[in-house]
Amino acid sequence: MDGTSANLKKGDFISLWDLLHGLMLPSGNDAAWTLAEGLGNLLQVEEKKNLRYPELFEVNSEESVHYFVHEMNRTAKELKMRDTSYTNPHGLSDSRNRSTAADLAKLGSAAMKDPTFRQIVGTREYTCSIFNDGAGSRESTWKNTHKLLEKAGFDGIKTGITKNAGPCLATSYRHEDVHLVIIVLRVASLEERWEETQALVEWFMAKTRRRQPSNGFTRIL
Numbered sequence: 001m002d003g004t005s006a007n008l009k010k011g012d013f014i015s016l017w018d019l020l021h022g023l024m025l026p027s028g029n030d031a032a033w034t035l036a037e038g039l040g041n042l043l044q045v046e047e048k049k050n051l052r053y054p055e056l057f058e059v060n061s062e063e064s065v066h067y068f069v070h071e072m073n074r075t076a077k078e079l080k081m082r083d084t085s086y087t088n089p090h091g092l093s094d095s096r097n098r099s100t101a102a103d104l105a106k107l108g109s110a111a112m113k114d115p116t117f118r119q120i121v122g123t124r125e126y127t128c129s130i131f132n133d134g135a136g137s138r139e140s141t142w143k144n145t146h147k148l149l150e151k152a153g154f155d156g157i158k159t160g161i162t163k164n165a166g167p168c169l170a171t172s173y174r175h176e177d178v179h180l181v182i183i184v185l186r187v188a189s190l191e192e193r194w195e196e197t198q199a200l201v202e203w204f205m206a207k208t209r210r211r212q213p214s215n216g217f218t219r220i221l
Contacts (some may be wrong), residue, residue, distance in 0.1 A: 002029065003027075003029045003090070004026055004028060005026070005029060006023070006026050006030055006031040006140070006142060007028075007030075008022065008028070008030045008034060008130075009132060009135070011133045011135075012130050012132050013130065013131040014034075014128070016035075016038075018126075018128035018130070019034060020120055021120055021128065021142055022142055023035060024120050025120075025123065025125075025126055025142040025144045026142045026143065026144075027160065028142075029090040029091075032090035032091075033065070033089055035068075035089065036068035036069065036089035037064045037065055038064075039071075040064030040065050040066070040067040040069075041064040044063060044067055065089060068089055069088060069089060072086040072089070073085065073086050076103070079103075079107060081099065081103035081106055082103070083099065083102070084099040084103040084107075085099075091162065093162045093163050093164045102183075104170055104183045104185075105170075105183045108157050108170045108181045108183065109181045112156060112157065112172050112179075117156075121144075121156030121157050122149065122155045123144060124149055125141060126142050127139055127141040128140055145159045146159055146169075147194055148171060148194055148197060153173050153174055153175050153201075154172070154173050155173070156172040157172050166185070166186035166187060166188075167188075167189060168184065168187070168193070169183070169187070169193040169196075169197055170182070170183050171183075171197050175205065178205075180201060180204060182197050182200050182201065184196045184197055
């Protein structure tokens with residue numbers, strides 16, 4: 001599969017918890033597809049229970065991914081991501097696969113409310129054991145590609161890059177009772193993602209420094 005990878009291999013057995021780290025830390029497109037197959041399969045099985053003739057129902061990989069992507073679009077609609085449409089689970093370029101900075105900020109803000117998600121995207125390095133029928137067990141270590149986690153206040157979310165969107169970055173930043181979600185798209189270079197994000201944080205904090213403390217809020221930049 002094109003793009004960044006968690007280096008999964010055919011025949012691997014991996015837990016869902018480990019797979020989520022393989023998805024979010026190295027931006028594993030192979031992990032995204034594997035998750036879509038597995039969880040989409042569960043969605044198909046649930047639908048099978050409601051069929052009049054369940055014995056005629058056949059689960060297949062392609063259909064499982066379709067079910068998962070349908071759920072992605074349903075969730076986007078729930079979050080009022082009006083300019084977002086998903087056609088695959090990994091985000092690789094497709095003329096019908098699109099979103100906006102505003103919509104991604106809505107998604108990031110909602111995701112960061114989940115403690116499990118926060119723990120995963122805030123992890124800098126993760127090691128797990130993967131078993132393979134043909135090759136036995138091996139250790140995989142994934143490092144988080146979000147370099148700003150090394151700096152105070154930054155606690156997630158994810159890097160990205162495609163041909164059409166260019167270098168991208170979604171970031172969560174916290175200071176006292178302020179929570180910022182920053183999205184930058186189509187940045188001039190991979191390195192400038194960090195610079196532009198930090199500049200936006202500094203601009204916002206300088207702008208609000210003299211204001212009275214709030215009771216806590218999330219702001220989207």
